[in-house]
Amino acid sequence: MTELSAGLPPRADIAQVRRIAKDRLRAARAGDADAIAWISEVDAGLTLSASQLRLARHYGFAGWPALTLEVARRRVLDLRDADTLAAFIAAHPEAVTSEMTSWTDHQRGASPLGYVAMARYDTVAREWHDVAGTAAAAHVLIAHGAPVDGLPDDPETPLITAASYGDADVAAVLIASGADLDALAKPHAGGVPGGSALLHAAVFGMTDVLDVLVAAGAGCARSRRPPRSVTCPAG
Structure with a gap:
């Protein structure tokens, strides 16, 4: 299961954060107790949307759209x-x-x-x-x-x-x-x-x-x- 930093890595992109959410969901569905507990904190089942929401909240965002918007904004500013x-x-x-x-x-x-x-x-x-x-x-x-x-x-x-x-x-x-x-x-x-x-x-x-x-x-x-x-x- 992918380890998470406290904040977003400097060169994060949307594909990367999506992979992290999928990796954590995959681990939970395989029975990883830590991954199950992590996703279950949002009380939305073992679904991709639940894993994405949990990841967004880990990084301090209200939801997945807010997280991906922030990642996209930095990518655009970096261009x-x-x-x-x-x-x-x-x-x-x-x-x-x-x-x-x-x-x-x-x-x-x-x-x-x-x-x-x-x-x-x-x-x-x-x-x-x-x-x-x-x-x-x-x-x-x-x-x-x-x-x-x-x-x-x-x-x-x-x-x-x-x-x-x-x-x-x-x-x-x-x-x-x-x-x-x-x-x-x-x-x-x-x-x-x-x-x-x-x-x-x-x-x-x-x-x-x-x-x-x-x-x-x-x-x-x-x-x-x-x-x-x-x-x-x-x-």
């Missing part, structure tokens, strides 16, 4: 194809703003816009690399209602995320869309708690983003001094 993303959003408008949850590599959750801003870091290979299409994906999300500064309770804004992960293209899209240049991360945020996008870019050495932020005037509107490396534009 970073503007037309494919726009078509997906047209069919599932809630996918623009609802938080991405239950992923083993994003245990604190992430907004779709914030997730796109993190794309330069491969959480499976644990490697940094440049990726194409992030700016286009960010533009589509914002055009369809993604809040450019995130939600009030988010630990940091998408611009801070882009600064931390070094995506200057996403940062430029966010700035052009009216992002708050000097918003601060929450005290409980990762990275630099209480820090601005400018400070995150400086601390993590993301010089391309630093250049974009400085050119836009980040750090110059506040009474406190900007980082020493920043020279505010005249006027």
